[in-house]
Amino acid sequence: MRWRFDPGGFAFRCITFSIILLLFLPIVVLIVVSFNPSGFVLPPAGLTLHWYIKALTYKDFISGMYVSCIVALISSGIATGLGILISLALVRYHFKGRTLLNTFFMSPLMVPVAIMGLAIYIFLVKLGMAEGVLGLIAGHTILIMPFSIMAISASLRNFDRSLEEAAMNIGAGPVRTFFYITLPIIKTGIIAGIIISFITSWNNFALSIFLTTPEWIPLPMQLYSYIKFEYDPSGAALSTCLIFISGVVIILIDRLIGLDVVMGIGGEKVR
Amino acid sequence: MIRVSFNQHIAGGYMKAAWVLENYKKFLGDLWYLRNVLFFSFKIAVFSSLLAIIFAYPPSLYIARARGRKKQLLLTLTLSPLLIGMVCLIFGWIVIFRGHGLLNLFTMWTGITSEPVKYLYSLKGIIICLIYISIPFAILNLLDSLGRIDPSLEEAAMNVGANRWQSFLYITFPLSTPGMFAGSLVVFALNFCAFAVPLMLGGEGFPMAGLVIYIQSMELNNMPFAATISMILLISNMGVLFIYSKLIHRFFFKRLGV
Numbered sequence: 001m002r003w004r005f006d007p008g009g010f011a012f013r014c015i016t017f018s019i020i021l022l023l024f025l026p027i028v029v030l031i032v033v034s035f036n037p038s039g040f041v042l043p044p045a046g047l048t049l050h051w052y053i054k055a056l057t058y059k060d061f062i063s064g065m066y067v068s069c070i071v072a073l074i075s076s077g078i079a080t081g082l083g084i085l086i087s088l089a090l091v092r093y094h095f096k097g098r099t100l101l102n103t104f105f106m107s108p109l110m111v112p113v114a115i116m117g118l119a120i121y122i123f124l125v126k127l128g129m130a131e132g133v134l135g136l137i138a139g140h141t142i143l144i145m146p147f148s149i150m151a152i153s154a155s156l157r158n159f160d161r162s163l164e165e166a167a168m169n170i171g172a173g174p175v176r177t178f179f180y181i182t183l184p185i186i187k188t189g190i191i192a193g194i195i196i197s198f199i200t201s202w203n204n205f206a207l208s209i210f211l212t213t214p215e216w217i218p219l220p221m222q223l224y225s226y227i228k229f230e231y232d233p234s235g236a237a238l239s240t241c242l243i244f245i246s247g248v249v250i251i252l253i254d255r256l257i258g259l260d261v262v263m264g265i266g267g268e269k270v271r
Numbered sequence: 272m273i274r275v276s277f278n279q280h281i282a283g284g285y286m287k288a289a290w291v292l293e294n295y296k297k298f299l300g301d302l303w304y305l306r307n308v309l310f311f312s313f314k315i316a317v318f319s320s321l322l323a324i325i326f327a328y329p330p331s332l333y334i335a336r337a338r339g340r341k342k343q344l345l346l347t348l349t350l351s352p353l354l355i356g357m358v359c360l361i362f363g364w365i366v367i368f369r370g371h372g373l374l375n376l377f378t379m380w381t382g383i384t385s386e387p388v389k390y391l392y393s394l395k396g397i398i399i400c401l402i403y404i405s406i407p408f409a410i411l412n413l414l415d416s417l418g419r420i421d422p423s424l425e426e427a428a429m430n431v432g433a434n435r436w437q438s439f440l441y442i443t444f445p446l447s448t449p450g451m452f453a454g455s456l457v458v459f460a461l462n463f464c465a466f467a468v469p470l471m472l473g474g475e476g477f478p479m480a481g482l483v484i485y486i487q488s489m490e491l492n493n494m495p496f497a498a499t500i501s502m503i504l505l506i507s508n509m510g511v512l513f514i515y516s517k518l519i520h521r522f523f524f525k526r527l528g529v
Contacts, residue, residue: 008435016333019326020345023352023406026363029373033366112464112508114481115501118488122498196354203356206467209485220358224471227362236366239359246355253354254347 027243034236055234055241064222068202071133071218075140076148076197082141083148083193084186090149091156106146116142117210124211135211136218143207144197151196155189192256199249203242308500309507312480315394316462319401320409320455326402327409327454332443334410335417346414353407361471364400365391368472396472397479401465405458412457416450417443452519456512463508480504 037048055061090102108116117139124135163185167177183190205220212221219242227235334345352360367373368390375388390396420443428438466481473482480500488497 012329012333016329019330019406020349022326023349023403025373026360026367026403027352027355029366030359030363110460112460112466112481112504114464114466114484115505118484118497118501121488199354203354203358205356205358209470210488220356223358223362227358227365227471235362239356239362242356242359247351250347250351250354254343 030236030239030243033233034240036233051233051237052241054232055237058226058234060217060222060226061219061238064217064219067133067136067216068219071136071140071216072198072201075137075201076144076194078137078141079144079148079197080152080190080194083145083152083197084190086145087149087152087156091153105149108142109146113143113206114210117207120207121210133213133216135213136208136216139207139211140201140204143204144200147200148193148197151193152186152189155186155192159185188256192253195249195252195256199246203246308478308480308483309503311478312463312465312504313507313511315398315401315479316459316465319398319462320405320458322398323402323405323409323458324413324451324455327406327413328451331410331413331417331450332447335414335420336422349410350407352404357404357467358471360404361400361468364396364403365472368396368399392473394473394477397469397477400468400472401462404465404468405461408461409454409458412454413447413450416453417447420446452516456515459515460508460512463511464504 034051035047035049037050086105090098090105120139120142121135124138159182164177164181167181168174172180203220204218205224208218208221209224212218219238223235223238223242226238330345330349334342334349337345369375374390378388388395390399424442424446425438428442429435433441464481465479466485469477469479469482470485473479481504484497484500484504487500
């Protein structure tokens with residue numbers, strides 16, 4: 001179909017692009033404010049790094065960053081490890097209840113976060129594990145499992161089974177085949193899975209708020225309480241840093257396997 | 272970990288089992304909770320998901336028709352808010368909503384309003400932000416069904432003399448309805464139980480269900496009641512989704528013959 005210049009098509013384009021711009025409006029505003037010496041007063045009066053210095057030396061933010069890093073690293077590690085096994089089972093084997101199991105593993109995406117947070121919290125209290133960082137890690141692992149499974153399954157579907165068979169034919173055992181053939185080939189998917197689970201955990205707020213203990217407060221929570229009590233642009237500066245990290249991650253994932261694959265559409269394209 | 276996720280509903284249910292009638296009576300017997308929490312969230316969720324679908328439609332259509340690098344770029348752009356922290360996005364909106372923030376400057380400059388409108392801690396702000404957060408999810412679902420439409424169908428319609436508007440109205444739009452319904456379901460479920468947005472933008476004056484769960488459990492430490500609300504919310508959520516999909520099947524797909 002050919003789209004020549006015409007009023008209808010032009011209006012359609014305008015609407016489309018203004019909506020896409022609208023999606024970036026809050027992000028752009030935050031970035032502008034974070035460099036603005038006069039703070040929230042727009043239009044900006046110049047350029048300054050003052051807010052960044054303030055934000056990056058603020059001790060709650062630093063401790064939050066530390067906690068977020070630990071939680072995100074551990075939970076994405078666990079989620080990826082389990083994700084490899086689960087995706088192998090789900091993609092390779094056709095067994096009874098496979099669809100059900102798949103739906104089950106995807107269910108954290110569908111259960112409202114507030115309800116999930118509360119349920120995990122109550123469960124942990126019953127186990128007596130609500131203290132410390134364990135709850136946070138457990139909750140985040142559950143939350144990010146679907147993403148790592150999606151990323152790894154996507155690369156497993158691409159996989160040419162005959163390579164494995166060839167390895168087996170020349171005498172490699174299943175374990176050897178897995179480590180020398182399967183793992184290197186699905187490496188991209190695994191890395192993408194790690195990255196996306198890391199960033200999801202890193203950015204998560206709604207689940208953390210239920211599982212946080214006073215000693216272990218992740219960064220988004222620190223940011224939230226900072227915005228709530230002290231209203232100044234160093235919050236915006238920190239947000240800009242976070243947005244920058246997310247931006248890098250988005251580009252990385254896009255280069256590796258494509259954002260649409262991770263988000264669950266475009267599955268056909270991969271297959 | 273799998274076990275924990277498996278147990279989550281049971282965990283909520285267990286707390287409830289010991290207290291059953293008391294808490295349910297408190298929620299269901301009291302008109303305030305029913306009207307101001309459940310129905311209030313329902314109204315907001317319906318309204319914002321409807322608008323989110325409308326806003327998401329043009330970009331999805333555009334992306335579905337784009338090809339190659341352009342498509343990939345647009346797709347990445349529209350989906351990237353999903354990967355940026357919710358707190359950052361909401362904070363961005365807080366800055367926009369401020370008394371003399373961008374939105375008020377804009378509306379006053381264009382003459383839509385003559386004096387600053389209060390968006391922060393008001394329903395308008397919550398709804399705008401909910402719509403904003405839902406748009407990428409709606410686009411995901413719409414793209415799924417728009418991408419499946421065979422372009423030759425539209426071409427065929429144009430060949431037999433339909434103009435572009437007609438071919439959209441009679442071919443593309445009906446074929447994209449499954450995506451619209453799926454999208455509205457997902458977005459409704461998200462907004463119905465929304466939590467971070469009302470917490471940061473609304474405060475306790477706007478008791479959306481997710482927020483009430485948080486306040487009851489974490490601030491008032493009334494776990495059983497919070498669990499009760501969660502269960503009612505979950506059940507009513509599933510109920511709404513079920514009824515909705517039944518209705519669609521009965522009244523829409525049958526008529527369309529899809």
